[in-house]
Amino acid sequence: MQLYFDNAATSFPKPSTMHEAMMEYCTAVGASPGRGSYQKADEASKILDSCRQSLCKLVNAPSEDHCIFTLNCTDAINLAILGIVNFSLKNNEPVHVVTTAMDHNSVLRPLNELCAKGVTHTIVNADPATGIVEPSAIANAINQDTKLVAIAHGSNVTGSVQDLESIGSLCGSVPILLDAAQTMGHHHIDVQSMNIALLAFPGHKGLLGPLGTGGLIVRPGIEEYMLPIRTGGTGSASELPIQPSTMPDKFEAGSHNMVGIAGLNASVDWILERGVDKLYNHEQILCKAFLSEMKKCSHAKIIGPKAASQRCGVFSIVFEENPYIVAKALEECSGIQSRAGLHCAPFAHKTIGTDTLGGTVRISFGPFHRMDDIKTLTKAIANLNTKASI
Numbered sequence: 542m543q544l545y546f547d548n549a550a551t552s553f554p555k556p557s558t559m560h561e562a563m564m565e566y567c568t569a570v571g572a573s574p575g576r577g578s579y580q581k582a583d584e585a586s587k588i589l590d591s592c593r594q595s596l597c598k599l600v601n602a603p604s605e606d607h608c609i610f611t612l613n614c615t616d617a618i619n620l621a622i623l624g625i626v627n628f629s630l631k632n633n634e635p636v637h638v639v640t641t642a643m644d645h646n647s648v649l650r651p652l653n654e655l656c657a658k659g660v661t662h663t664i665v666n667a668d669p670a671t672g673i674v675e676p677s678a679i680a681n682a683i684n685q686d687t688k689l690v691a692i693a694h695g696s697n698v699t700g701s702v703q704d705l706e707s708i709g710s711l712c713g714s715v716p717i718l719l720d721a722a723q724t725m726g727h728h729h730i731d732v733q734s735m736n737i738a739l740l741a742f743p744g745h746k747g748l749l750g751p752l753g754t755g756g757l758i759v760r761p762g763i764e765e766y767m768l769p770i771r772t773g774g775t776g777s778a779s780e781l782p783i784q785p786s787t788m789p790d791k792f793e794a795g796s797h798n799m800v801g802i803a804g805l806n807a808s809v810d811w812i813l814e815r816g817v818d819k820l821y822n823h824e825q826i827l828c829k830a831f832l833s834e835m836k837k838c839s840h841a842k843i844i845g846p847k848a849a850s851q852r853c854g855v856f857s858i859v860f861e862e863n864p865y866i867v868a869k870a871l872e873e874c875s876g877i878q879s880r881a882g883l884h885c886a887p888f889a890h891k892t893i894g895t896d897t898l899g900g901t902v903r904i905s906f907g908p909f910h911r912m913d914d915i916k917t918l919t920k921a922i923a924n925l926n927t928k929a930s931i
Contacts, residue, residue, distance in 0.1 A: 543876040544914055549697050549723060549855045549905035550880055551745045551752060555808060559750060562807035563800050570803075573796050575776030585799055592806035593789075595813060600721075600740060600758065601731045606788040607759040610797055614722045614743035615647040617757035618691075620792060621718045621739040622651045624767030625689050626660055631768065637686040638662040641674045642888040643696045643703075645720060649888065652691075661686075667892050671846045672701030680711035687715050694730070695723030698889040698903070699845030700828075700855035702728065709736030716763060722746055723853050726812050727820040727908065738763050749812065749908070750805030753798055764788055771795070820908050824854045827906050827915055831856065834919040841922050844893045844901060854906030859895060860925070864902045867925065871902070875921035879904050 545553045566588070572581035574589045593608040602608065611617040622638070629636045636655075640648050642664050652662045663682040667674045679690060690712050695702045702724065709717060716738035721730060725740075726747030732740055737760070744754025759767075769784050773794035778785040785791060812820065828849035835843050835858075844857040860867045868881035883890050883900040890896040904918065 543872075543878060544917060545878045546904045546906070546910075546918065547878055547880045548746065548907035549884075549903060552747065552749050552907050554907075554909055555749050555751070555804075556811040558811055559804045559808040563751065563804040566800050566803035570799075573776075573799065576796070588799065588803050588806055589797060592802050592809065595806060595809040596742075596756065597758065599730075599809060599813065599817070600725070601733050602740070602758045603733065604761045604788075607761055607764065609757045609759060609789050609792045610802060611755045611757055612798075613745075613753065613755040614720070614741050615755075617741035617755050618647045618718070618720060619651055620757055620770055621741060621767075622648070622655075622689065622691065623770045624792075625716065625718075626655055626658075627768045627770075628766050629688050630658060630660070634688075635686040636660045636688050637684055638689045638691060639665065639679060639682045639687055639715075640691040641665045641679070641693065641703075642667050642892045643672055643674060643698070643701060644691060644693045644886070644888070645697060645722070646885040646887070648691045648693070648720060664888060667701070667889075669892055669894065671851065672696050672699035672844075672889065672893065673846070673851065674703055676704055676707035676711050679708055683712065683715055689716055689718055691718040691720065693720040693722070694725075695721075695728065695853040695855065696845070696886070696889055697723050697855060698857050698884050698886050698901070699893060700852035700857075700905075701845055702851060702853055705730075705735045705737070709734075712736065716760075716766075723855055726809075727817060727824055728853060729817060729821065732758060732760065744801065744805040744808075748805060749808040751801045754801040754805045757792070759788075759792075764791060767792075769794065823908060824906060825849050827910055827912070828852060828854055830912060830915045831904075831906075831919065834915065835922070838919065838923050840925070844895065856904045857893070857895070857901035858904060858922070859898065859901055864898070864900050867902050870925060871921055874924065875917070877918060877921050 574586040593605040718739040740758040744750035772784040775790040864881035871877040
């Protein structure tokens with residue numbers, strides 16, 4: 542029997558309604574929204590609009606036209622960073638960006654590339670024991686040239702969840718870009734009360750949609766300080782030689798991944814029907830049980846917060862052995878599918894001291910896991926008690 546514990550990479554399984562919606566689109570709709578006035582094109586537009594509405598409802602975003610569909614979360618983060626930075630550079634303004642050591646390469650690599658253009662950035666350290674970043678340290682890193690603060694809500698390494706309310710209140714008018722890859726769909730997010738200007742999300746993780754979907758939710762008005770990173774056809778204002786300035790067309794060049802968006806629309810509706818609070822409470826029950834059971838495994842150490850309330854369902858585990866060997870053994874001996882390595886977050890691993898160990902074994906939960914799965918997982922880890930068993 543195989544047990545999938547790599548939901549931090551992509552969720553599995555998905556709601557059956559997601560598969561049904563994708564098949565329905567392929568077999569009964571098939572058209573591209575905004576590319577015609579016939580019935581099928583109108584049906585496609587309704588699905589597109591419905592998905593925007595549901596995503597905005599999920600995070601209390603005020604404008605559906607400001608929900609931009611992208612290739613994935615990395616694409617959304619690049620749009621946010623490059624859009625803001627390139628606008629300021631075009632106006633000959635100095636640019637500084639604040640981020641944290643717990644952030645993903647989808648933030649860190651664009652910032653490093655921008656150094657060649659004179660853009661500076663500050664990486665705020667996190668507590669090595671918890672992976673939590675002190676909100677005041679983020680505020681203290683802001684200077685007169687800071688144009689953006691980029692924050693990973695939940696760490697894809699330690700599961701640490703940052704205090705968005707405090708960060709939002711301390712950053713004032715500096716726009717916050719939230720990477721919600723590990724939290725959206727199963728943790729409370731309110732872009733208005735949390736002062737989030739830009740929310741980047743993948744469709745295929747906590748939102749339980751298909752790969753190749755994602756987006757950026759933009760606070761109305763912020764788009765005026767952003768440049769598009771690609772231009773082209775929008776199905777609107779075709780007479781213009783430049784990209785339309787209207788939303789969402791300003792940032793949505795080219796045809797949409799409507800098969801994926803149809804699936805995402807169904808999966809977000811599945812989440813809304815159940816409620817984020819219910820999914821969050823289920824995740825917390827699993828986290829508490831796993832933390833409790835792992836206290837019995839002296840040969841394996843969980844890195845990150847020891848309180849479930851400070852984390853999402855992502856756990857990094859350190860063994861005496863190489864993480865790749867452990868992950869392989871877990872699958873071969875018990876069918877446990879996990880992910881070993883540095884997880885595209887090198888500074889997070891440097892923070893917790895696992896960068897020189899080849900990283901960690903990462904376990905991540907999803908909404909379809911049950912207590913029996915946690916028992917099977919902890920039993921499998923317990924059975925790897927000696928090097929001989931590896």
